[in-house]
Amino acid sequence: MKRFKDISVGSKLTLGFGLALLCTVTVGVFGVAQLRSLNKVTSEITGIWLPQVQIVDEMKRNLAEHQLYATLRMRTEDSQQMADIDKEMARESEEMLQDRRAYRRSAGSPAEQELFDQFVNLWTAYQDSLSSIIPLLDTAERTKAANEFEAVSLPTVAAAAQRLDGLLALTNQRSTAAAAMADRTYTIAQRLVWAAIAFAAVCLGVLVAWIRHNVSKPILAVSEAMHRLTRGEHRSTLVALRKDRRDEVGILFSAFSGYRASLERSIALARDAELERQNLAAAAANMPVGLCMFDAGRRLVFCNQAYADFYRLPEALTHPGSRWADLMRFRIAAGLYVGQDPDRYLEELSATIDRAERVVSLVELRDGRTIDLIHQPLPGGGWLATHHDVTDLRRSEARISHMARHDGLTDLPNRILFRERAEDALAEMARRDGKVAFLCLDLDHFKTVNDTLGHPVGDALLKEVAARLKQIVREDDTVARLGGDEFVIIQNGVDQPVDATTLAQLVIDALSAPYIADGHGVTVSASVGISIAPDDGTNADQLLKNGDMALYRAKAEGRRTYRFFEPDMDARMQARRFLELDLRDALGRQQFEIYYQPLLNLESGKVSCFEALLRWHHPTRGIVSPSEFISLAEEIGLIVPIGEWVIKQACLDAASWPEGIRVAVNLSPTQFRNARLLSTIVAALDASGLPANRLELEITETVLLANTQATLAMLQQIHLLGVHIAMDDFGTGYSSLSYLRSFPFDKIKIDQSFVKDAEDIDSSVAIIRAVTSLGNSLGMQTTAEGIETAEQLERVRKEGCTEAQGFLFSRPLPAREIPAMLERTRAVVAGDISEPAPETTGERKKERVSAGRLDKSASARA
Ligand SMILES: Nc1nc2c(ncn2[C@@H]2O[C@@H]3COP(=O)(O)O[C@H]4[C@@H](O)[C@H](n5cnc6c(=O)[nH]c(N)nc65)O[C@@H]4COP(=O)(O)O[C@H]3[C@H]2O)c(=O)[nH]1
The missing domain is CATH 3.30.70.270 (Reverse transcriptase/Diguanylate cyclase domain)
Structure with a gap:
């Protein structure tokens, strides 16, 4: 059901008027009814009661006059007078008759009727008495007539008059009651009229108050709010207004709210647009790109600071309305134009503007700057031009282009x-x-x-x-x-x-x-x-x-x-690639084996150490020398896992050898740089049970090239375990004697090339001598590598070497050959053997490659 406040104002007014009208009509109808009955009473009074009273009064007068004439008739004797009186009496009788008839027509209540009837009877009796008395007057019986008149006629007249008085009293009584009733009816009607007036007044008052409160006030409030909106105070405009109405005022409110919301939106949009405009203006003003806009009349609409700065324009020329031709002439006069013919230049520019085409060009200024110019015609005529100083950009591009190449x-x-x-x-x-x-x-x-x-x-x-x-x-x-x-x-x-x-x-x-x-x-x-x-x-x-x-x-x-x-190099490279593929699988397929070569202690004449030398049993190529695959393993990063396997296996093998014989393991520089090296060594010693002092690690000078604290710290840590450290291939690399002082090596291994050359080249002998003497003074063993003959052995012994290694004692052989190698070495020391051990099956002539741990070519000495 609709709430009252939701009913429209028009409907409410109609309803109000309807109610008021209904009440007024009701009161009016009632009042009219009262007036009608008043009218009826008044009619009765005027139409019935007053005539009756008049008739009764008339009858009373007729009766009295008739009685008077009758009395006179009794006394007169004049015949003329008698005739006149008779005439008058007849007239009176006639009038009485008329009155009686009139009265009878307006007969009243039964009591009145009864009184009237009694009166008529008495009148008739009076008339009858007179009729009998009057003829007596002309006779002698005048006295009798007089007596009879007094005895019969007069009392009858008196009784008749009495009846008339009674009738008059009754008539008066009824007319008085009617008057009282009329008076009452008039009072009621009067009150009703007043009540209707009062009700109408109240209704009008209520209506006015309601209209004032519910229509005028909101309309005023909306008007006020509209004024405030107009003044820009659109925030608190309709706070006081009820917004839950659904009638015309509610519609007005919501229309106003909608208008205000739309106004707010418009204001917000306008604010945003203004902000955007300001931002754009600020951006345009501050952008590093020169910006200018000209209208169809070639007059400046806008230019930013960068544009003015580019061409060092005076302020007067930057104002809107400045002529394009003046600006151009200024730029030419300021020496910013590079060409030879300024007039022609201007003509060309002018033609470009006339063609209204977009033009992108690079303009070189006389001062060396390069401007990237974009000329963009505008729809309504005129054009927008951007001037971008691309001097740095071009230099950067040149630089980038240089850098790219x-x-x-x-x-x-x-x-x-x-x-x-x-x-x-x-x-x-x-x-x-x-x-x-x-x-x-x-x-x-x-x-x-x-x-x-x-x-x-x-x-x-x-x-x-x-x-x-x-x-x-x-x-x-x-x-x-x-x-x-x-x-x-x-x-x-x-x-x-x-x-x-x-x-x-x-x-x-x-x-x-x-x-x-x-x-x-x-x-x-x-x-x-x-x-x-x-x-x-x-x-x-x-x-x-x-x-x-x-x-x-x-x-x-x-x-x-x-x-x-x-x-044929291509084919060899192919072969190398295949070798690489095979090497990646070799460890997993357990294709590696360690060969050992003895080192003889020249003082004791006993084997002091076996050097671990790795061999790869290639499934198709047979035994592959480390000189072929160690450098490759270095290159492809496999040397670390392979080297770890060698350390572990060598320790395990050496643990079963006679006491006092060490095992020497080669370490490549890459292995040495690996942080896991120390833990690998410790784990290998633990796993095998080999005492640390029976393990020897051979490193080359390249490990010490960096000579960094980290390198030395790692060496120290390994040394502290008790592991021996040997400087291998000494003399082939950088051969800096200072390396020997940087770390307390246990052994220096003199490269075999010096031993080989020792017979012919004096400098080699000198080097061997110098190294052994240095080793002695530093408390280091000196091992001569590559001893193949008894002479070489004798020479190095003479030069002070403490250890010797070479084919004379044994070629590198599998671990199971250790006893045989020990036997052969004893034979060599005893002088029973003076020839190098024969090449074993599958062993190839070693290639001297110069990578990783194989860096010991003779050429390196040069
Ligand atoms: N002509 C001649 N040669 C002799 C004589 N006595 C010993 N040799 C050879 O000289 C090399 C000595 O090892 P190296 O200088 O450490 O030189 C080693 C070492 O640098 C490297 N190498 C071998 N095994 C490993 C390893 O497990 N790890 C690393 N990183 N390098 C290894 O490969 C190099 C070559 O090893 P091998 O081919 O076994 O070659 C061995 C050995 O067979 C001799 O009297 N005459």
């Missing part, structure tokens, strides 16, 4: 520019029917330098290498760095292969000279692989690949040298 460290061309230059060189070669040599080179042991001395030293070294290379090559040649220590030289105009070898040797010599890199003295050498176009290839990729293979060969064949590409 040059190596960041050395500033040499990188792979991208190398490829471009290679293509140019090959194209030129094709035109001139000449040759181009690709010299691929890298540094020998650069990785070791990097790993041990740190990257800053490595970087400094590479920079110096780049500088030296640039000095060597001709201007039209290209030196590029392809990554790491990988360089390539494109040598143009090669007539003969010797031109390439000359350059290669120059490179090797230049790069092998000592360096001071980041404060460290470093010596490296370089290897070079040469491929020559068009014989070895006609595109850069092929030539590079072939040059790399030649480089690999140069490194494999001793480093610090150069090699030309040969067609």
Whole structure:
């Protein structure tokens, strides 16, 4: 059901008026009824009672006059008078008759009727008495007549008059009652009218009050709120108003609320738009891009500060309305225009504006700046132009372009520019029917330098290498760095292969000279692989690949040298890749075995140690020498797990040997840098039960290259366990005697190349002597490697070596051959054997490769 407040104001007013009307009509109808009965009473009074009273009064007068005439008639004797009186009496009688008839027509109540009837009877009796008396007057019986008149007529008249009085009294009584009733009816009617007036007044009052409260006031409030809205006070406008009404006022409220909400939205939108406009204006004003807008009349609409600053415009020219032509003339006059013909320039610009086309152009200013100009025509005429100072950007682009094509460290061309230059060189070669040599080179042991001395030293070294290379090559040649220590030289105009070898040797010599890199003295050498176009290839990729293979060969064949590409190298590289795949599975397939070679203590004449030398039983190739796979294992990161296996297995084997015989295990630099090394050694000793002092670790000088605190700390920790540390291959690497002082080695192993040369080369003998004397003074054992003959043994013994190792005593053999090796060594010491042990089955001639623990080529001494 609808709530009252939800009924519309119109309906409420209609309802109110209806109710008021109903009440008023009811009261009015009642009042009219009262007035009607009043009218009836009044009619009765005037129409009935008053005439009756008049009739009765008339009858009373007629009766009295008739009685008077009758009395006179009794007394007169004059005949004339008698006749007149008779006439009058007849008239009176006639009038009486008329009155009686009139009265009878308006007969009243039964009591009145009865009285009237009594009166009529008495009148009739009176008339009758007179009728009998009057004739007596003319006779002598006048006295009798008089008596009779007094005795009968007069009392009858009196009685009749009495009846008339009674009748009059009754009539008066009824008319008085009717008057009283009329009076009452009038009072009621009057009260009803007043009540109706009062009710109408109250209704009107209530209506007015209601309208004031419920219509006028809200309308006023809405009007006031509208005024406040107009004044901008739109926040608290309708707080006092009821908003739950559903009538016209409610609709007005909600319309107002809707209007206010929409106004608020509009205001918010306008505020946002204004904020946006301000932001845009601020952005436009502060953006680093010069911005200007001209109208169709070529007058300035807007320009920002950057635009004014770009062209150093005076303030007067930056105001809206400034003419485009003035601005341009100012810019030309200020010397910012580069061309020769300013007028023509202006004409061209003007034509561009007329064409209303979007134009993007780069404008070079006389002061060196470059402006990126975008001219954008606007729909209504005019145009918007952005002026972007791209000077720095262009420089950056040039720099980025340089960086994209040059190596960041050395500033040499990188792979991208190398490829471009290679293509140019090959194209030129094709035109001139000449040759181009690709010299691929890298540094020998650069990785070791990097790993041990740190990257800053490595970087400094590479920079110096780049500088030296640039000095060597001709201007039209290209030196590029392809990554790491990988360089390539494109040598143009090669007539003969010797031109390439000359350059290669120059490179090797230049790069092998000592360096001071980041404060460290470093010596490296370089290897070079040469491929020559068009014989070895006609595109850069092929030539590079072939040059790399030649480089690999140069490194494999001793480093610090150069090699030309040969067609079969590809096949060898393939073989190496297969070897790598096999090596990855070798440990899991238990294809490794440790061979041992005895070391003889020259003072006691007994075997003091066996060196553990790893062998790989390859399923198809037979026994593979470590010189073939250790460097590969280093490269592919397998040396750590393989080395751990060797330490564990060697300790286990040695634990079963006679007391006092140690086992020596080779450690590659990579293994030594592994943090797990110490725990591996401890675990191997624990597992085998081998005393720590029966384990010897052989490290090369490269481990000590870095000579960092971490390296020395690791050595100390291993040494503290009781493990012996030997410096292996001494003399082949950097041969810095200072390394011997940096750590208390237990043993120095003099490389076998010195032993071999000792017979012919005095310097080798001198070196052996110097090392043994140094070892003696530092309390270190000195072991001569590679003893193959009794003479060599005698020589090293004479030079003071304390230990000897070589084929004379035994070749490296499996662990099960230990007793046989001990037997043979005793025979050698006793002088029963003076020839080197024969080569065993499957053992191949060892290749001297210079990587990892195999770094002991004779060439390294050079
Ligand atoms: N011509 C000649 N050679 C002799 C003579 N006496 C010993 N040799 C050879 O000289 C090498 C001595 O080992 P190395 O200098 O530590 O040189 C080792 C060592 O640096 C490395 N190597 C061997 N086993 C391992 C290993 O388990 N771990 C690591 N990291 N390197 C190993 O491989 C190198 C080569 O090992 P092998 O081929 O076994 O070669 C052995 C041995 O067979 C001799 O009188 N004449």
